[in-house]
Amino acid sequence: MADPVTRRVAVALFEGFTVLDVYGPVQAFGSTRLTRPDGSIQRLFEIVTLAEKAGPVKSGEGPTTQADYAFADAPAYEVLLVPGGFGTRQAVNNAPLLLALTAASRRAAVTTTVCTGSALLARTGLMDGRPATSNKIAWDWVVQQGPRVRWQRQARWVDDGDLVTSSGVSAGIDMALSVVARFHGVDMARQAARSMEYVWHEDPGNDPFA
Numbered sequence: 001m002a003d004p005v006t007r008r009v010a011v012a013l014f015e016g017f018t019v020l021d022v023y024g025p026v027q028a029f030g031s032t033r034l035t036r037p038d039g040s041i042q043r044l045f046e047i048v049t050l051a052e053k054a055g056p057v058k059s060g061e062g063p064t065t066q067a068d069y070a071f072a073d074a075p076a077y078e079v080l081l082v083p084g085g086f087g088t089r090q091a092v093n094n095a096p097l098l099l100a101l102t103a104a105s106r107r108a109a110v111t112t113t114v115c116t117g118s119a120l121l122a123r124t125g126l127m128d129g130r131p132a133t134s135n136k137i138a139w140d141w142v143v144q145q146g147p148r149v150r151w152q153r154q155a156r157w158v159d160d161g162d163l164v165t166s167s168g169v170s171a172g173i174d175m176a177l178s179v180v181a182r183f184h185g186v187d188m189a190r191q192a193a194r195s196m197e198y199v200w201h202e203d204p205g206n207d208p209f210a
Contacts (some may be wrong), residue, residue, distance in 0.1 A: 008041040008046045008077040012020035013057040016087015021114040078203040080108035084115030092123050102180040112164045114172030122146025133158045135168035136209045154210040174201045
């Protein structure tokens, strides 16, 4: 039997992104691996980072992350991850970034958002008429960014096929594991969660923060 395909996840970065919005899902995807009969390991997801230009991008919490590529130079990828963070308050008015996100989302088979990352994607118009969720603390502000989006407040994450949006911060881990399950089965997603010593909330409607 042929080895499963390793898929590429592209993480969009901007000044003021939230660290856990990025690295929670990155850990979930990165923990998804297959041990071959010869003992070698195949990672089932490769992670790259994108920004308006390659180089350092400062998070809202302080640490800096290196963007591997500018949006325009990124290699092909299957999954796009758009994090949130306090930086989204400025980023929603950054027209070049919104154009880059529009093009980046159209390249992806699946676009995912964490927290107020859905506000950024909503500003592109790509979410109009579609169900989505976001951070509940920032809810009133987020929904103003996409008045045509079918916002669902009671949701840990919302899966609408090629668009998967999640609630605040740690919900991005649950959402990422659901994407793992889509591509590689629920047992693989549970295995990834176990390797993280993380209790996966498998029910997308179980949202205690709504």
